[in-house]
Amino acid sequence: MIWNVVLLVVLVICLIVEVRRIIQQKFKRDLIVFIAVWGLAVVCLTAHMLELPGFKPLDWIAAVTQPINKLMP
Amino acid sequence: MTNQKELSPRQLFILTFSLTVGTSILVTPAGMAQAAREDAWLGSLVSLVINIIMAVIYLLMIRLYPGKTLFEIHEAVLGKIAGKVLNLLYLFYFLILTGTLLGNLGFFISSEIMPETPIEAVQGLFLLSAVICARLGVIILARVGELMFPFILILFLVLVLALSPQIEWTYILPVMEEGLMPILKAGFHASMFQELIVMVVFFSLVNGQGEGKKALIKGSVAGGAVLTVIVILSILILGIEQTENSTFPAFALAKTINVGNFFQRVEGILITMWVMTFFVKISLLFLAMLQGLQTVFGLQLQTPFIYPLAVMFIIVSWNTYINTIYVADIIQNSWVGYAMLHLLAIPLLIVCIGYFKTKWLSSKASAS
Numbered sequence: 524m525i526w527n528v529v530l531l532v533v534l535v536i537c538l539i540v541e542v543r544r545i546i547q548q549k550f551k552r553d554l555i556v557f558i559a560v561w562g563l564a565v566v567c568l569t570a571h572m573l574e575l576p577g578f579k580p581l582d583w584i585a586a587v588t589q590p591i592n593k594l595m596p
Numbered sequence: 597m598t599n600q601k602e603l604s605p606r607q608l609f610i611l612t613f614s615l616t617v618g619t620s621i622l623v624t625p626a627g628m629a630q631a632a633r634e635d636a637w638l639g640s641l642v643s644l645v646i647n648i649i650m651a652v653i654y655l656l657m658i659r660l661y662p663g664k665t666l667f668e669i670h671e672a673v674l675g676k677i678a679g680k681v682l683n684l685l686y687l688f689y690f691l692i693l694t695g696t697l698l699g700n701l702g703f704f705i706s707s708e709i710m711p712e713t714p715i716e717a718v719q720g721l722f723l724l725s726a727v728i729c730a731r732l733g734v735i736i737l738a739r740v741g742e743l744m745f746p747f748i749l750i751l752f753l754v755l756v757l758a759l760s761p762q763i764e765w766t767y768i769l770p771v772m773e774e775g776l777m778p779i780l781k782a783g784f785h786a787s788m789f790q791e792l793i794v795m796v797v798f799f800s801l802v803n804g805q806g807e808g809k810k811a812l813i814k815g816s817v818a819g820g821a822v823l824t825v826i827v828i829l830s831i832l833i834l835g836i837e838q839t840e841n842s843t844f845p846a847f848a849l850a851k852t853i854n855v856g857n858f859f860q861r862v863e864g865i866l867i868t869m870w871v872m873t874f875f876v877k878i879s880l881l882f883l884a885m886l887q888g889l890q891t892v893f894g895l896q897l898q899t900p901f902i903y904p905l906a907v908m909f910i911i912v913s914w915n916t917y918i919n920t921i922y923v924a925d926i927i928q929n930s931w932v933g934y935a936m937l938h939l940l941a942i943p944l945l946i947v948c949i950g951y952f953k954t955k956w957l958s959s960k961a962s963a964s
Contacts, residue, residue, distance in 0.1 A: 591933035
């Protein structure tokens with residue numbers, strides 16, 4: 524639990540510091556993409572904290588590559 | 597001090613070597629022993645040959661589009677939209693790979709060396725070093741690699757020399773008892789764990805492209821040779837059963853070192869070697885992801901993305917490396933196909949399309 528809180532704190536500090544820096548440099552595209560990537564990190568952290576059963580990237584890969592793996596030796 | 601903005605061929609060699617050895621030195625012998633038994637060393641040689649073939653394919657990509665990174669090559673060959681979609685797939689591959697490697701590291705350290713330390717603390721510390729490296733850039737990483745390389749070599753030589761008295765040559769028999777197929781299968785599977793394609797992201801930074809190409813091949817050969825030696829030693833000293841059944845046979849190998857009842861309990865040698873190469877591999881993947889994001893979205897800055905990516909890496913590691921049984925099953929049954937797509941199939945396709953495009957364009961230009 525404490526590790527999730529540490530990651531949450533890192534994300535909050537990162538948001539404050541980096542958004543200020545990007546706005547100062549007036550890179551609009553960078554700001555949009557940063558918010559998107561940061562949002563994705565928050566979604567991942569939330570999914571992990573909620574212990575969602577479907578949040579297993581290796582299972583997604585196994586499902587998608589099943590046809591290829593059938594052809595592999 | 598010069599403000600170096602380019603990689604030297606020697607630095608490229610060291611980075612390629614470290615990327616090849618990376619995590620493979622610890623886990624590859626077990627998988628190869630399971631597939632090919634006593635012929636795992638032959639499988640390792642097959643893996644080396646496949647890696648050279650893959651390196652040649654990547655060099656063909658680079659030759660078609662000199663001065664471009666992997667992500668720029670994809671966009672140049674497939675067009676903006678398809679290229680960006682492919683790049684996003686590669687970024688996802690690098691993300692999952694980095695998370696799994698981090699999980700592997702944490703599991704090894706917490707199970708074999710520091711069992712009372714939380715796995716998250718170990719992973720967090722290594723990730724912190726990768727974050728510092730990501731902030732400083734690939735040139736600094738290359739210089740760190742140059743500093744670490746002599747120690748990696750010396751430790752490897754000490755490991756080999758200290759283990760040599762324990763070799764039992766009969767353990768390698770019988771040779772090719774089950775034919776060629778298990779050897780080829782083991783070699784192919786092992787070659788999918790050396791992600792040389794990451795070097796295509798940084799090849800445009802190399803000063804002296806001709807020497808750089810030789811350095812890439814030499815780095816993969818040297819890394820492959822180290823892995824082959826470790827596999828051979830695992831079989832000749834531990835025997836096939838222990839090699840097959842150990843989670844980390846190279847670590848088990850290092851634990852057997854005992855010279856004159858004095859030079860013993862030196863498995864720290866292997867751990868040091870592995871940690872150094874692992875650090876380079878993780879950092880290269882991190883930097884490749886940053887470069888990929890910058891190319892795909894046309895960004896001005898890379899540094900704001902370091903911490904969100906680091907958080908994603910550690911979360912992915914917690915959700916991929918759930919336990920060894922789960923990971924071993926996925927690696928054996930699913931990962932090879934997924935890696936093969938990104939390391940062999942797609943680059944080959946890119947080379948074919950790129951070659952056709954450049955040929956067609958040049959013939960069109962000469963006709964007009």
